[in-house]
Amino acid sequence: MFELRLGDDIDDFCIKCKRITNHVICSLMDGKAAKVRCRSCYSEHDYRNEQAPPTKKELKKAAEAAAAASQADPPVAD
Numbered sequence: 001m002f003e004l005r006l007g008d009d010i011d012d013f014c015i016k017c018k019r020i021t022n023h024v025i026c027s028l029m030d031g032k033a034a035k036v037r038c039r040s041c042y043s044e045h046d047y048r049n050e051q052a053p054p055t056k057k058e059l060k061k062a063a064e065a066a067a068a069a070s071q072a073d074p075p076v077a078d
């Protein structure tokens with residue numbers, strides 16, 4: 001394991017750039033990145049462990065699937 005330090009570069013998902021970009025560690029918690037700043041747009045945010053947050057489309061799809069499932073018993077798929 002590498003020991004992270006303030007100012008280190010780290011990959012993370014930037015919500016503004018909508019992709020994984022280089023980030024600089026702004027704050028550490030328990031030896032892990034807590035806050036990072038995007039090297040491309042300089043926006044600061046919590047470290048997301050390189051995970052993209054669900055998009056509105058994905059949230060809508062999940063809501064629709066949940067609604068459809070609660071409406072009626074779906075036909076059994078073979």
Ligand SMILES: [Zn+2]
Pocket residue numbers: 014015016017018021038039040041042043
């Ligand atoms: Zn960015």
